[in-house]
Amino acid sequence: MRLALLADIHANREAFEAVLARLATQRIDRVVLLGDIVGYGPDPEFCTEKAAELVDKGALAVIGNHDAAIDGDSSDMNARARAAIDFTRNRLGAEHRTFLAGLDDTATEGEAFFVHASARAPRSWEYVTGRPQAERSIRACPTRLSIVGHVHSPHLWRLNTAGVATGHVPVAGMEIPLAKSQVWLAVMGAVGQPRDGNPAAAYGILDLARGTLLFERAPYDHFTTARKVREAGLPHELADRLGRGR
Amino acid sequence: MGRMQLETGKTLDGFLIGEKIHQGGMAEIWDVSRPDVDVPLVMKIPLILDGDDPTMIVGFEQEQMILPRLSGPHVPKIFALGDFSIQPYIVMEKLEGDSLLPRFKSAPLPIDEVIDIGARVATGLASLHRQDVVHLDLKPSNIMFRPKNADGTGGDAVFIDFGLSRHLKLPDLLAEEFRVPMGTAPYIAPEQVLKLREEPRSDLFALGVLLYTLATGERPFGNPKHTTKALLRRLYEAPTPPRHIRKDIPAFLQEIILRCLEVRPERRHPTAEQLAFELRHPEQVGLTERASREKTHWLKNMLAGRFRAGDKAPISRLETYRHAATAPILMVAVDLSSEGVPLADPLRELAGRLLATAPDARLACVNVLKTAVIGIDQLTDADGTSLHVKRLVELKDWAAGMRLPPDRVTFHVLEGSDPAEVMNTFAVNNHVDHMIIGARGSGGVRRYLGSVSTALVAQSSCSVTVVRAKHHHDDGEDAE
Numbered sequence: 001m002r003l004a005l006l007a008d009i010h011a012n013r014e015a016f017e018a019v020l021a022r023l024a025t026q027r028i029d030r031v032v033l034l035g036d037i038v039g040y041g042p043d044p045e046f047c048t049e050k051a052a053e054l055v056d057k058g059a060l061a062v063i064g065n066h067d068a069a070i071d072g073d074s075s076d077m078n079a080r081a082r083a084a085i086d087f088t089r090n091r092l093g094a095e096h097r098t099f100l101a102g103l104d105d106t107a108t109e110g111e112a113f114f115v116h117a118s119a120r121a122p123r124s125w126e127y128v129t130g131r132p133q134a135e136r137s138i139r140a141c142p143t144r145l146s147i148v149g150h151v152h153s154p155h156l157w158r159l160n161t162a163g164v165a166t167g168h169v170p171v172a173g174m175e176i177p178l179a180k181s182q183v184w185l186a187v188m189g190a191v192g193q194p195r196d197g198n199p200a201a202a203y204g205i206l207d208l209a210r211g212t213l214l215f216e217r218a219p220y221d222h223f224t225t226a227r228k229v230r231e232a233g234l235p236h237e238l239a240d241r242l243g244r245g246r
Numbered sequence: 247m248g249r250m251q252l253e254t255g256k257t258l259d260g261f262l263i264g265e266k267i268h269q270g271g272m273a274e275i276w277d278v279s280r281p282d283v284d285v286p287l288v289m290k291i292p293l294i295l296d297g298d299d300p301t302m303i304v305g306f307e308q309e310q311m312i313l314p315r316l317s318g319p320h321v322p323k324i325f326a327l328g329d330f331s332i333q334p335y336i337v338m339e340k341l342e343g344d345s346l347l348p349r350f351k352s353a354p355l356p357i358d359e360v361i362d363i364g365a366r367v368a369t370g371l372a373s374l375h376r377q378d379v380v381h382l383d384l385k386p387s388n389i390m391f392r393p394k395n396a397d398g399t400g401g402d403a404v405f406i407d408f409g410l411s412r413h414l415k416l417p418d419l420l421a422e423e424f425r426v427p428m429g430t431a432p433y434i435a436p437e438q439v440l441k442l443r444e445e446p447r448s449d450l451f452a453l454g455v456l457l458y459t460l461a462t463g464e465r466p467f468g469n470p471k472h473t474t475k476a477l478l479r480r481l482y483e484a485p486t487p488p489r490h491i492r493k494d495i496p497a498f499l500q501e502i503i504l505r506c507l508e509v510r511p512e513r514r515h516p517t518a519e520q521l522a523f524e525l526r527h528p529e530q531v532g533l534t535e536r537a538s539r540e541k542t543h544w545l546k547n548m549l550a551g552r553f554r555a556g557d558k559a560p561i562s563r564l565e566t567y568r569h570a571a572t573a574p575i576l577m578v579a580v581d582l583s584s585e586g587v588p589l590a591d592p593l594r595e596l597a598g599r600l601l602a603t604a605p606d607a608r609l610a611c612v613n614v615l616k617t618a619v620i621g622i623d624q625l626t627d628a629d630g631t632s633l634h635v636k637r638l639v640e641l642k643d644w645a646a647g648m649r650l651p652p653d654r655v656t657f658h659v660l661e662g663s664d665p666a667e668v669m670n671t672f673a674v675n676n677h678v679d680h681m682i683i684g685a686r687g688s689g690g691v692r693r694y695l696g697s698v699s700t701a702l703v704a705q706s707s708c709s710v711t712v713v714r715a716k717h718h719h720d721d722g723e724d725a726e
Contacts, residue, residue, distance in 0.1 A: 160423050161300035168417035179307040179419055180330045181300060 002027055003109060005188050005204035007034035007116075007149025009051070010066070011041030011088065012192030012242075015201040016050060018220035019191050026205060030109065034149040034188060035064025035116030038100065039081065040238050041192050042228035044088045048096040055099075063103035064116040064150065065125045071101045080235045087234055110208045111143045117150040127151055128187050134165040137185055144183045147206065153196040154189035154204075154215050158182040170215040178211050186213055193238075199245035252276060252291065259328065261289060261337060272302060272409065278337060280325075286340035287325060291333070301423050305409035306334055308419045312408045313338070316377055319392060319402040320370035341390045341404055350386035350456075354463040354492060361499065361525055364457045366391065368522035370403035371453065372677060375446040375518055382443060383410040384452035385430045412443045431472045432465050436509045439477045447511035450521055454506025454514075461499065462491040466507060481509055487539040498528045501537035516573035516606035519677045523575060523608070523656075526676065532653030573606035574679035579669055579702070580613045581684060582640050588715040589684030594648055596682055596713055601654065609655045612672060613641050614665040634659050666701035673708055680709045 004023050009016050023031070037051045038044040055061050066085065069077065070092060074085045092100075105122040107114040118126040118133065120140040128134050128148055134157040137146065156168045161181060170176065178184050189202025196202075200217035207214075222242040229239035252274075256263050264277030267288070278289045292306040313336060314324045328335035346363070349355070355363075367389060374381055381388075384405070394401035410428050412418050420428060420443065427439045435451035442448075458466045466485030470476035488503055489495045502524055508514050515521040524531050578597050581589065601607050615637055637659045645655060662668035673681055685699040703710045 156417055158417060158419075160419070160421075161304060162423065164422050166418075166421050171415040174415045176416055177307075177311045179304070179311065181303045181307055182419065 001110065001208040002029050003112065003206040003208065004028045004031045005034060005147055005186075005206055006031065006191050007188040007203075008036045008064070008152055008190035008192055009033070009038075009041075009047050010036055010190065010192035011038045011044040011047045012201075012225050013041070013043035013046045014222065014225045015192045015218075015220045016047055018218045019201050019203045020050075022203075022216070022218045028205070031059035032107070032109070032114055032147070032206075033059060033061035034114060034147065035062050035103070036066045036149065036190075037061075037064065038070065038088050038092070039064075039066025040084045040234075041225065042232040042234065044091050045093075045096060047192075048092065048099060052099045060107040060109060060114060061103050062107050062114050062116050062122075063100070063105060067100040067103055068123070071097050080237060083235055084238065087232065108143065111145050112206060112208065113141050113143045113146040115146065115148055117148060119146050119148075125150065128155075128157070128185065131165045131167070134167065134185055135159065138165060138183050141183075141185070144180075145178060145186075146184070147186045147188060147204075149188050149190065151187050151195075152190040152193055153187070154202055155187040156213070156215075157185040157187070159185075172215050172217045175212045175214045178213055180211070184213075189215070189217075193242065194245045195241070197245050199243055252289075258289075258333060258335070259326065261287070261326070263289070272305070277340070283325060285323075286342075287337055288340045290336045290338065294334075301420075303330070303334075304419050304423055308411065309408045310334070310336060311416060311419070312379055312411050312413050315413065316374065316379060316408075318373050318377075320373045320404055322404060322406060341406070342393070343390065345406075346386040346389040346391075350460065353460045355460050357461065357495065357499065360457060360460045361528070363460060364453065364502075365522050365525035366401060366403045367453055367456070368450075368518050368525060369677075370405060371446075371449050372518035372522060374405065375449070378414040379408070380412045380414065380444070380446045381405055381408065381410075381449050381452075382412055382438065383407060383429050383433070384449050384456065385433050386456065414444060418443055427474060427477055431470050431477065432459075432467060434477055434480075435511070436481045437511060439474065439481070445511050446518070447514045447516075450506050450514045450518060451508075451511075453521070454503050457499075457503050457506065458485065458488055461495055461503065462488050464491055486541060487536075490541045496528065497533055497537040498524075498531040500539070501531055501533050504536040504539065519575060520573065520606075520608060523610075523676055527656055527658070530656035530658075532651070534653075573608075574604055575610060575677060576600055576607055577610045577612055577669070577673055577676075577678040577681045579665075579681065579683040579698075580611050580641060580644050581686075582613055582637065582644065585686050586684065589686065589713060590644065592713045592715055593682060593684050594645070596711065598648055600680070600682075601650070607654070609645075609650065610658060610672075610676065610678065611641050611645050611655065612658045612660060612669055613637055614668050615659055615661045616665060617661050617663050634661075664701075665698050666705060669702060670705045670707075673706065678708055680711065681706060682711045682713060684713045684715075 006019060031054050033051055037047050051061060069085050070089055074082050115122045118128055118137040120126060120136045126133055127150060128137050129151055138159045154170050156170050157165050159165050188204050189196060191201045191203055194202050198217060199222050200219040203216055205214040205216060226239035226242045230236060252263055254263055254265055261278040261280050266274055266276050268275035273293055274291045276289045278287050292302060294303055310327050322338040322341055324338050326337040388405060388407045390404045390406060392400055392402045392404060427434055427441060429438055433452040433455045435448035437445050438448050455466055467480045485507055487500055489500045506514055578593055597609055601609060615633060638657055641657045660668045660672055683699045683702055685697060699712050
């Protein structure tokens, strides 16, 4: 079973399509959407419809904080994120909103566990940005392998046999064997708004049979997306960061 | 975790189990065979007893992760991996012969043999490092050699046991797994004592320990207990210079060995390639204070430390490893004839610029003494002065204006009837990363007859830059 892992699409049509085009050439059995299909980006309708279409065809999808905020509370978000949520709410119809609100908190496939932010209280949206957060999420995870997004910067954590979490910055294109003696937590980079200094869309491929994880990048036309962000009247900073990947 | 009892005559995943040929503290080695594989194979199985130290499992997983990613003559070829849920194993090509251990036990060895072993091991390490792997447990029992061919080729060093190794682009399963530093006490580099596991030059330190011991019969830092405290002494105590123990050790070899044993990785050779290059060209080793160092006074040594004035801590953070990208071996083909004169400045200028951008790069200046294809070569001129020496003097003069420090430039007069072939062979044998050659013109005749630079570009396996003297487009035959 080979799973494609897509986190934080954030209504970025160009990035989403670039990743899907790549996946068409890489033997994939199932797509997993790790949350935040919308928010920040200019194409929430397209991305929601595409996500719903993938789910109809068997994709797994979990809810992200931006997805949950469309029909819920966005008061704890920063000004830019809230502006984007207001923009997104106005663009989406009832069907889109039902789909997003109806997404599950978590999903599982074999020994892989999927959640948007942290396995510890999924709706608390804790960022796995360091050792304590990684250890908390790993300890709360029912399986030896969890996959999250939310941070927008790829990182691979593992709990060693002594119970200590150590991190690794993955190199794109290097297939990593997930050693059985360890408990793993993979933070996937973002498809639609990378923040690790590389503007290319980030995604991953998990091969459950072989026990390997591959972090990948797909370059896309971020100039077009940035232009659409500006034209939509969204905060310009949301456009500028796409080219910097920050 | 499943347990299986391996028995001669049984089959595991299609492999017929033969005799057990080695019983170690960490693993067993069995002869195995499979009908579709016609080379001798062995199966390595970790010794994992119930309730055992989990780090043993982790080390074996690390080896299973790293070995299949390595290729080339310096590692055993891998045929199959066994999953941990049933029976972990690695099936690999069987290497004939002994490890370096029995030979090591008869140290001190003849100087030529020490240098030969050093050059072969350094070349092997260069191959590992190019593939982003640091061995981190280099010692005689982990080094084997492929058979030498009749023509003198072959004899490559092969490394075994990657249980403590590190792949720089993969997670380090051994990070924070051990309380005491990992490795074999006499060979552990200072930065490994401080638990840094990302420094390829740690392997150069271990090779320095090996060469020191092969040359003198003594260990530079003794055989300390495997505790952090005992191992830390090597950060403060300098080893006795090898020539103090054995008088016939050449100065260049002491220079090389003591450079390998520097506390700070950045004071060692920048890359294994450059170390191999020095071992193959002893006459080109730039001698420093290390070469002439005499017996170290232990008190003075302790007071001064092994650090230069101003060093607060021995190693606080490692400088980034000078990868081959910043420490390349450049080669410039020098034409000493009158035709080469217009090209000399552009060649030196480009070489100088390349050296300036790569702080640890070194330049090999090469000239070819063309010999006749058939017949006896007249390599001594009428006055009896060796033409070879004369060329060497001219070559050094050619580069003098560049004012390069002696450890960044070497000079080589090669002989052969086909200059391009001779230079390419030199480049391959010495792992040259980039060749620079002048082209004397682009005129019609040369285009049809072929030039040295054209042949070099066509045959080369590394990057080649062809330098031309600037000329005006109204220059007669060159005008198109």
